[in-house]
Amino acid sequence: MIKVLHLISGGDTGGAKTHIFTLMKGLKNKVDAKIVCFIKDTFYDEAKERGLNIEVFYQEKRWDLSVVSKLSDEINNNNYDIVHAHGARANFICMFLKSKINVPMITTIHSDYMLDFKDNFYKNLIYTTLNKRALKKFDYYICVSDNFKEMLMKRGFKEDRIHVLYNGIDTEEEVNYIPKTTFLEKYKINFNGELLVGIAARLDKVKNHETFIKACKKTLDVNPDILFLIAGEGDENKKLQEMTKSYEIEDKIYFLGFIKDKYSFFNAIDINVLTSISESFPYVIMEAALLKVPTISTRTGGIPEIIKDDETGYLFEVYDYEKLSEYILKLYNDRELLAELGENIRDLVKNDYSHESMGNRQYEIYKEILDGGKNENN
Incomplete structure (x- = not known):
C-alpha cells in the first residue's frame, strides 16, 4: 500500500x-x-x-x-x-x-x-x-x-x-440542517415569503462582494420581493455594509457573519451566488447542490466544469453585476426552472464529484x- x-x-x-x-x-x-x-x-x-x-x-x-x-x-x-x-x-x-x-x-x-x-x-x-x-x-x-x-x-x-x-x-455524509424558518428566526431575518439569494464566502477583495451588492441594488430596483444573505467575515465587512447603506438597501441585505452550520444556510436560500475574481473549484457550489440549490457564478477557475447555463445554473463575467441581476430575476419569474436546475446540479455532483x-x-x-x-x- x-x-x-x-x-x-x-x-x-x-x-x-x-x-x-x-x-x-x-x-x-x-x-x-x-x-x-x-x-x-x-x-x-x-x-x-x-x-x-x-x-x-x-x-x-x-x-x-x-x-x-x-x-x-x-x-x-x-x-x-x-x-x-x-x-x-x-x-x-x-x-x-x-x-x-x-x-x-x-x-x-x-x-x-x-x-x-x-x-x-x-x-x-x-x-x-x-x-x-x-x-x-x-x-x-x-x-x-x-x-x-x-x-x-x-x-x-x-x-x-x-x-x-x-x-x-x-456524498455519504449525513447532511444535517435546521428548518428554514428556524434558521431565519435565529438570524433575525424579517422573512415574508421572499425569494432568498445567498453568498457564502469570506469578505475579502478576491471574493468581490461589491459586484454582489451592485446586483442586489439593480435587482431590487426592479423587484423588491427578494432578500439577500451574506455569510462570511473578513476585512471588507465595514466597507460592504457602508455600501448597502449608501444604496439604501440595508433592510434587504443581511450580514450573517461566519456560519459554521453551512447546510442550514444552503437549506434556507433559493439561489447560491459566487462573484469571485478568482476561484479554483469551490466547495460551496457542491454543498449547495446537495440541497438542490443551483448557483449563479462568475466564469472563473474550474467553475464552468460544473455550472452550465440553463442546466445547473448560470455563469457571468467577473464584475458584470447587470447579468447577475438578470439571472436572479429570471429565476424569480420561473420557479419551475429554478427547481429543475436544483435537481440537475444535485444529480451531477452525486454522480461525478463524489x-x-x-x-x-x-x-x-x-x-x-x-x-x-x-x-x-x-
Missing part, C-alpha cells in the same frame, strides 16, 4: 480543509495516509473526530524551522513513498525539507497563489514571494481545475509534472508518480 505524508498548516477552515477530509475518505483502504499539521486548532480536532491519523508538529512561529528535521526523521524512518503538501505554510517548510528526503514531493494548488495574500500588503510582499520560490522546489503539482493547470504552465511549470484532481464531496471518484483519481496520480521513478529534481 502506498504510504503518503500530508502536510498542512492546521489553521484551515475553508476549501482546503474540506478537500483533505474528503480525500482521506476517498483514499481509505487504498493509501496509508498520515496528516501532519503545524497549528493545533479546529482542523486537528475535527480530523481526530473523523478518526484520521494526524499529529501536530508544533511551530512557535511560521519561521520556526525546527520542524524540518523532525519531519525528515518521520519520513526517512517510516518509509513514506510520497510527501504531499497543501498551502503556503507547508510549501515553505518543504522548501527546506527537500534536500533531507529522497521521495517525490508534491503540492496541491488549491487557489491562485498570487492572490492568496492580496488583501495584506506586507503578507503579500513576503509570503507570496516565499511561496513562489517554494513551489519551484516540488517534483509534481496537483491542480483542482484544468484552469489552474493552464495557469501553472503559463508561469513556467512543466506540463508533464502537473496533474488535475477536481474537488469531490462526501469522494470515491476523487479518491480513485488521486490514487491513480500517486501510482503514475511512483511508476515514473523516484525523486527527480526539477
